[in-house]
Amino acid sequence: MIVASNWRLSYGALERICYKHRSSWETLIPMNKISLPNNGSSLHEIVREEISRRIAAGVYKPGDAITSTAQLVAEFGVSSTTVKRALRDLRCAGLLTSMPGKGTFVKHRCRFIQELDVCMSSSLDNARWLDFQTKIELVSISRERVSNSTLSIFDPQDKVLVCIRKVIYADEVPIMYDSSFLPVNISDEIIDEFSECFIIDALRRHNVDVKDISLIIDSAPASREAQQVFQAPNGYPTLRRLYKSNNSTLSVFGVVESPFDRLACRIGFVSSQFSKIDKKK
Template sequence: MNRPPPRPASPSPTFSPLYRQIKDLILASLEAGEWGPGDAIPSESELAQRFGVSQGTVRKAIDEMAADNLLVRRQGKGTFVATHNDPRSFFRFLRLAANDGDLPPSRSVPLECWRARAGADVARTLGLEPGASIIILRRVLYFGDKPVVFDELYLPAELFPDFSMDVLNANDESLYSLFEGRYGVRMIRADERLRAVSADRVSAAALSVAEGSPLLLVERVAFTYGDKPVEWRRGFYSTENHHYHNELG
């Protein structure tokens, strides 16, 4: 590599270190689908050669992307595109634990699914035009034979063309796995807002609790690449035998 002159070329206001530019390039390849979820990406030395930088610089870019849960490093094997298929990553987006520490296997049961027009609030949250076509899904998550979470989801219909009860019933993978595999929509991060509310008739029935019981309401906006919001979700958690677990670092 020829050393002088150095890369950035702009001294201060728009300065971005080389490794971050490399990160953006890898990110663009990810977004473009050059490597699919679960695939290995090229080795560090190969990427270094491709981008004309040292291996250490590629390494630092990948370090950040691994910290962001976009890539997974496996010593001796390679670096892989993160995927929601991995059962270990199931609880990354479901911060639920049993009070006695023993969580039986979960089962997701879809209740209804239909298309509608986005109201003002959904449109604002998902960055759509008011009146855009959306999908609404209701489902219940069981642990063992106990209903624990009653979810209502809002999705931009454009991104999930053939989404339906039939598709859901034909796939028992996690929802984010399905989104990623069938529609190429990968959830990267999410914001959640938690409140305590009283169970209304619908959620009380879905969770087999008395109307008026306290429920934990978890509102989530999930984002894909480029911080684009692609899911809005309201989950009612029955917290008699379970709780929402969070670690403050």
């Protein structure tokens, strides 16, 4: 894994925003039908873009609290509802986090890039090589039917399976939420194994060839569990990797969910990477 610091959202080029105090708007705009100064944007969009601009310009710095809602209401001359709508949208864009009773803060930007080269070297061991403090936290082990309809793409056939849910941290930041499903007749040792390490590492120990793994990458609004794990608001975009091992000896499938601003995948096609890994083994 590689860290991409100073990575920024492509939230759209920031426009120069002009805003006026509400009082002057009320007297000027609706009466005289003058062309609106907001370029067709609504008020909450103007507020949103202005705050977004201030973050980009460094007026509000990562980790700092921004101006409080009440003050923004006074400053922009709009209602509190409008300011709160703008702040909520910026939270969904990954720019802000809010803590009731404390304030609204600019998020730190730090995204991890997971290598997905053809030999699937993206294991926890890999991350350790690059000096990341990685940690795996077991959330639950349960027996259940697959209710996540996304996984129906792997045809789970409505059987009861063992489900292992865990959270993977990098430098104390939660970056992955993994739900893996195993057959119920699996041994306890294998369950323990899957609870403690990356899926890829676990599969390797059982000599599962990477070529037997099917991988689907997609995006989706954060699931309910992911919202809790990552403290993300409803609708927060996530990057998902749906995986399935087609190996006959060990059948596993599942999904890894990551906040869009915490993880990206890189696919390398460089042939030299093959030999590098081979030599180590």
